[in-house]
Amino acid sequence: MSTPANRTAMRGYPRKDGRKGIRNVVAVAYLVECAHHVSRLIVQKSGFDDVHLIGFPGCYPNKYALEMMKRLCTHPNVGAVLLVSLGCESFNREELRRTVAASGRPVDLLVIQQAGGTTKTLQAGVAAVNRMRAQIVQQQPVPMALDELVVGTVCGGSDGTSGITANPAVGRCFDWLIENDAKCIFEETGELIGCERIMASRAITPELGREIEACVDKAANYYRIMGYGSFAPGNAEGGLTTLEEKSMGAYSKSGSSPISGLIKPGDVPPRGGLYLLDVVPDGEPRFGFPNISDNAEIVELIACGSHLILFTTGRGSVVGSAISPVIKVCANPDTYERMSEDMDVNAGRILHGAELDEVGREIYDLVQSVAGGAASKSEALGHQEFILTYKQFEPIGPACLPAA
């Protein structure tokens, strides 16, 4: 049982844009795969758990990737940024540096070709990280309220228990967070295929409802062209048979609040409420699968401002994330027994008679503890997965945020 005896009070590091961060991370960002190894060495040699590795591997320009990196490097949980470029890639490193500097954060940029190779960049990088970290550890966190919190939810390794235990328990937690004006985001429209009409009926305006149906249609079309739905062999082994069955289970993570808006990666919810994140690219399918693994979805939720992520799993995922803590809610009681080291909450006990509200309450308390500084399981185990790939999006239309 991970119910905290005394819930830690929420606190955050105040940022210039008015948001608060529940962590104060130094992000080391490679701007092309060719700078990945040197960046990883800088993170390892710095030796601090709060120095995280992020980056974009591509050499070709991509507007989405630049916007995502801007959002991530100015995320409230990030206190300072070191950019590492090889030198010849097309990533607009100066624009990214200006954006971070304008946000009031310490920022440095190293170009490996100018610095003189691996070892010199590594030495300069470790020195830069230590210098910036010494600056930001002086910052004092201040009290933080639920209406300042953004929480994202994702599922990974779903099985036949997910839609009965962990997902509806997260849904209860979302309902209570939203009652307190928190901003909550659920996603993966490709895993909501089959739920479009029920979802549309929860939208706060009919126009938003139509946008939601259209975005699920877009997802179904996109996945048909890819030749696969978002359905993995492990889903079937765990008792799920069809994409729409998996969708109905995933959908229950959203709880029962009205849907206030439809956002795209990098859009920060404007006010408290429930938001659907459309992760499927616009236009003709061009760069492959919308999200190649769970962490790609987590990174997009973080780019939308999520301070922490509620990750439900039946088969048993172990991942965490760079930048924002991941809380693991295990749906399957047998999986929990095998993998309790990685699981923050045993929602599978609902199958043994525990009440949904009791598990939902445990998640709700844990959200506030982790926002107060307590480490989640994946965080304590050092999980800092990160993946960002090519995509393209059009901006959201006016009907998508009716209350903005």
Add this chain to the structure above:
Amino acid sequence: MTESKANGTRLPPLLLLHPDDNIVVARRDIAAGERVELDGEAFMIPAAVELGHKVARRAIAADARVLKYGAPIGSMRAPVARGEHVHMHNLRSDYIPSTTREGSDGH
């Protein structure tokens, strides 16, 4: 058997999620030949069913919709008798075919 599984055995092993559903879900692993309660009657499970898997609540015809959580989750590709396993071999998606490590379910 572990303690938590033993706790589970006190509860009915088949779970009805919504009154409109024509399938029920195994709350724990159920052995072949085990007598379980289905809609208030004793019923013998013909073949083993794993935790999280689906069993027909009543006979379902080929091409009929399967309802779980009160919502359609696909159509039967073959008829199924009461108490039998409902899965990849007899249920198909009405949207996008599911995939296994052996390939697509091929409808």
